[in-house]
Amino acid sequence: MSQFKIAVVVGSIRKESFNARLAEGLSRLAPSNFTFSKLRIDDLPLYNQDDDGNQAEAVKRLKSEIAAADAVLFVTPEYNRSMPGVLKNAIDHASRPYGQSAWAGKPAGVIGASIGSIGTALSQQHLRNVLAYLDMPTMGQPEAFIQVKDGLFDDNGDIGAGSREFLQKWVNAFAAFVERHAKV
Template identity: 50%
Template structure:
């Protein structure tokens, strides 16, 4: 069986993002089973429907091609004010336009995230799942990935630390199985 093509979308633009660190650690967990591409959303302009069909829409079109090349998508997101970070919502909206030409349709997805707080990124993940329903993305429901950040979550080499390794390895195994079970349409 050929390797799956997995796109990882990090909901934060911060260079110090703990969610980016988590995403890189998760990518290492599956590097023998999947080819991982990071879908960079940081350069996108603020979406405006007046862009549809104009040169200003080009950054969205370029990302659409990258997304459509994926067998599955993993969204790794922080929580901003109990919801989805603005750059992530902007990317979801822009790549769903113009109407009828969404890049997301039918691609299996999962969501995970980390935060120092107790509930981690649970509210952002729930809001993101609601958006996925509209975008027609079959979304893995279990296991959920509410990961509390600690300094030992990721080791100095960028690997998942021992305290979380088994859970996150299982999470990623479930995600890859989900993608295989729900081939994109």
């Protein structure tokens, strides 16, 4: 059985991020041949094309971690009906300079949680548009727009009983998607 390394990009840098908790909970539902590593994006400078020829060490680290992964899991909140700026900044950095994108060809999954009743539907749609341009095969179904409510997480930080079956099916579909699309 092949081993799969999944780079996890959480679109929130908040200490008590629901999406960081969701990412951690999802990783515990994954098959044993999948390992998840959260990528750091809070130390990246603002993207400036003038820096493409001399990228910051944090940018080089991010690109290296993406390159070492078999697939990418994006777990993002929704800010003002779109993806957070910190996530877009990370995407822009790792896609540059033109022709040297670390994202190209990496299978991706997109999910997110929000307190709003439509979860992160619009953020995910915007992100999917960007990932299509970056040549990342992205799982289309099932979609998951998670509303954060009591019971989403249990006391151990795992996915709560009321959401576990649904999210287990999502993780299983993501794992199967990665197995079909990853270049291992």
